[in-house]
Amino acid sequence: MWSPRTGTWMWRAALCCMLLETCLHSARGLNMCMSGSATSCEECLLIHPSCAWCAQEEFGRGRSLTSRCDFSQNLQKRGCESRFIEFPTSSISILRNRPLSSKGSGSTQYDVVQIMPQKISLSLRPGDQTWFGLQVRQVEDYPVDLYYLMDLSLSMKDDLHTIRNLGTKLAEEMGKLTSNFRLGFGTFVDKNMSPFSYTAPKYQENPCNGYKLFPNCVPTFGFRHILSLTDKVDRFNEEVQKQMVSRNRDAPEGGFDAILQAAVCKEEIGWRKEAYHLLVFATDDVPHLALDGRLGGLVQPHDGRCHLNDKNEYSASTKMDYPSLALLGEKLAENNIFLIFAVTKRLYVIYKNFTALIPGTTVEILDQDSKNVIQLIITAYNNIRSKVELSVWDHPEDISLSFTATCQDGRPLPGLRKCADLMIGDTVSFNVSVEARGCPPRGADHSFTIKPVGFKDRLEVVVDYQCDCGCSRTAQTNSSICSSIGTYNCGTCHCEPGYLGARCECQEGEASSMYLSACREAEGKQICSGRGECSCNQCLCYESEFGKIYGSFCECDDFSCARHKGILCSGHGECHCGECKCHAGYIGDNCNCSMETSSCISGDGRMCHGRGNCVCGRCQCTEPGAFGDTCEKCPTCPDACGTKRECIECRLFNSGRLADNQTCQRLCKDEIITVETLKTDDPGAVLCLYKTDNDCVMKFTYSEHASGTSILTALKEPECGGGTDALTVLLAVVGSILLVGVVLLAVWKLVITVHDRREFARFQSARSRARYEMASNPLYKQPVSTHFVETDFNMYGKSYNGGVH
Missing domain, CATH: 4.10.1240.30 (Hormone receptor fold)
Known part of the structure; x- marks a missing residue:
């Protein structure tokens, strides 16, 4: 929050920093003011904001001209009276500072103030950094203008049916947020030319000719303004009910043509200066971009102007290319319009990328038949009203700005120019650091504007550069102090061409041994560092095609500093005697390291999401597995x-x-x-x-x-199981144990049985192969033996042969 008291504190802090820097340079033995090339008061002031010039006539007599340029305290110690010291400083003046409003009042809101102050004047000395503050508040019950821009290609026929009563329902919901709401309506398809649409004669009146599923369509058109912004929501419903879909040939639509016309045709659409401007863009496909028109032979870039004819149709649809993202962003911001992309789920990522390129835009997911469009608009509106982001218009190139936001938690956020998560009526503040890097050409416009995105309120900043010394107003031409051949200005003589010396007492070319010693930086050094000629006790430095050679002994130049990618001091600093003097917000030997931290702030307000360090304006992730611009992506991180x-x-x-x-x-x-x-x-x-x-x-x-x-x-829902009884669990466990025991016993019995049977079978097999019976004794012999005896005898004439036992 800025106030005269805090402004004084900031000035004192700046003065302390300047004195500290002066002390540090003095401690190191480096006096940048005296080591510079300043031969005039203006040149001295440009060396460094801590340098001062003594305009006293007798000061520094017998010394080099640069001795007049020194730190202010050194000049006083050396005898320069304070009234002769030129030491301008930066300052701030508040020109208009009306208090912030708390609520919108009446139907006209010209008296509502949402930013404070409204106009200030800055007096800047180059290189001197100063601060100013501003406050922003979103007031309650602020008027809202909403223009509904709908894709009427064939694929949106279901959506057209859904929004037929959108006006009444939307007015009811928006009435809870504002008492002053107006609604408008427009439609678009695509350019009515090949290859974007069907151009055969049979399709001219009915592009759906021959299309069985939906045989009747209206002719293809680029953009058609249907209803200007009005508080009579019944008219919205009536106009929507009259609409019919059309048909184009390719998948992308000509929506960006329609967005630009809705933004720049302010009188036709009816945008009010004192209202929030919401443009809802509803579609189910991707848009054509700039240069796509060349497919149809359209090589003329879009001129960013309104081209509605007497029928409220876009007349330049077949004459100019589609607008670029940069042009869209410029015109939306210029007319304070918040663009809401209402797109289907499959297009969310594509349009999300567009929001990063078009300031003040949001994207919401639209159902296939647009049934959630009212809730979508309410959500987007609340999201827009919950944040404040500053933008800078007509920013002079020679002025460096850096922001520090103080949001609802009261914690300063350096490098950030926006606050989120706000409630309507909350007040946020921003401190803005300003530094002029140089003196602009005379006659250039020295002003710029700071405004919150989408607001009509703005802060006008008028800049006055402290590039001239007050003593220059009393300069004397052909002064007797300068031998009547020079101009006496701020204590020094500026001689006519061909003359040199503190009082223009010498002519160029006069040189002698007595002069040469004064042209050496030290004994043994080259005369004028080998980069100039000694004339009349002074070094005249050579000209160089690379830049300027300067210094009392031609020891300095403005082209021998460190470079980055071939650019001297990275383009973010000035080369001073071999050393880069960085602009505000940059550090390093070659000024390539940005101190801006806004790009390192993650969505939760933490620096690099707590997983890295902000180095030169970019996050260097230290957590293994973390990546992304702010180290926000880390699937493998523990958290x-x-x-x-x-x-x-x-x-x-x-x-x-x-x-x-x-x-x-x-x-x-x-x-x-x-x-x-x-x-x-x-x-x-x-x-x-x-x-x-x-x-x-x-x-x-x-x-x-x-x-x-x-x-x-x-x-969709967590996985939940039914509740279990403890006794049931116990019985189940005991039963399971018993069952396992029985199974183990059965298995054991089976194994034993099988084993016994195998052993018995093996025994039976062995017994069957034995040579004796189980009942006989191999040692027992029968007591009776039988022997056969053969006999041969004759009886009655017959012969007999027999045996006797």
């Missing part, structure tokens, strides 16, 4: 699942630490997809799960899109 869990809880279930809707929207910008069944086969996704308060398990995956956008895929 990745924990951080995303909070977003899952607040976005899907409105619970957790970030349950506040505005905080959730500010910190959780990842796309969240809900599914019935979670697939975990994606190798690039990290599976996260956690236990909810009611002992359910929530699962989700975290992955990075090719464009750098984080994607969370989560279950």
Whole structure:
């Protein structure tokens, strides 16, 4: 917050820093003021903001001219009276400072003030840094103008049916936010020429001719303004009901043509100066971009002007190319219009990238039939009103600006020019550091404007450069002090061409040994450092095609400093006697290191998301696995699942630490997809799960899109099991143990049985192969033996042969 008291404190701080820097240079033995090439008061002031010039006539007699240029305290010690010391400083004057309003009043809002102060004057000395502050507040009940710009290509026919009663419902919802709401309507398709649309004669009146699913369409058109902004919302409904879809040939649409016309045709659309301007762009496909028109032979770039004919149709659709993103951003900002992309889910990432290139734009996901369009607009409006971002217009190239934001938490955020997560009526403040890097050409415009994006309120800054010395107003030409051949100015003589000396007492070319010693920096050194000639006790430095050679002994130049990528002092500093003097906001030997930290601030307000360091305006991630512009992406970081869990809880279930809707929207910008069944086969996704308060398990995956956008895929509902009885669990455990025991016994019995049977079978086999019976004794012999005896005898004439036992 700026006030005269804080402004005084800042000035004192700046003066202390300047004195400290002076002391440091003196301690090192380097006096940049005296070592410079200043031969006049103006040149002295440009060397450094701590340098001063003594305009006293008798001061420095017998010394070199540069001795008049020194630190102010040194000049006084050497006898220069304070009234002769030229030492201008930067200052600030407030020209208009009306207090901030607390609420919109009446139907005309010209008296509403949302930025303070409204006009200031800066008196800047080059190189001298100064500060000023400003406050911004979004007042309650501010008028709102909303223009609904709809894609009427064939694929949007379901959406057209859905919004037929949009006006009444939207007015009811917006009436809760503002008492002064107006609504307008416009449509677009594409350029009615090949190859963007069907141009055959049979398609001229009906592009859907022969299309069985939807045979009737209106002729193709670029942009058509239907209804100017009005508070009679019934007229919106009437006009929407009259509309019919059309048809184009290729997938991209001519929406950017329509956006530009809606922005620049202020009188036709009816934009009010004292209202918020919302432009809702509803489509289900990608837009044509600049240079696409060359496919149809359109080589003329868009001129950024309004081209509506008497039928309120875009008349230059087939004459000029599609507008560029830069032109769109310029015209939207110029007319204080907030653009809301209402697009289908598959286009979210594409249009999200557009928002980074077009300031003041947001993107919301539109359902396939636009049934959520009212909630989408309310959400986008609340999101717009919850942040304040400063923009700079007509910024002079020789002025360096750096911002420090102080938002609701009261913590200064260096390098940041925006605040988010605000409530309507909150006041935020910004401190702006200003430094003039040089003196502009005379007659140049010395002013610029600071304004919050989308606001009509602005701060006008008028700049006056302290490049001239007061003593120069009393300069005397052909002064007797200068031998009547020179101009006496600020204590020194500026001689006519051909004359030299402190009093123009010598002519060029006069040289003698008595002069040569005064042209050496030290004994043994070259005369004039080998880069000049000694004439009349002074060094006349040679001219160089590389730059300027200067100094009492031609020892300095403005081209021998360090370079970065071939650019002297990286283009962010001035070369002074072999050393880069960096502009505000840059450091380093070659001034290539930016001290701007705004690009390192992550969405949660932390520097590099707490996973790295901001070096030269860019985050250097130190956490393994972290990447991204602000080290915000780190699927493998220990806290990745924990951080995303909070977003899952607040976005899907409105619970957790970030349950506040505005905080959730500010910190959780990842796309969240809900599914019935979670697939975990994606190798690039990290599976996260956690236990909810009611002992359910929530699962989700975290992955990075090719464009750098984080994607969370989560279950619609946590997985919850039914409650279990302790006795049932105990019986189940005991039964399981008994069952296992019985099974083990059965297996053991089976094994034993099989083993016994195998052994018995082996025994039987062995017994069957034995040579004796089980009942016989191999040692026992029968007592009776039988022997056969053969006999041969005759009886009755017959012969017998027999045996006897």
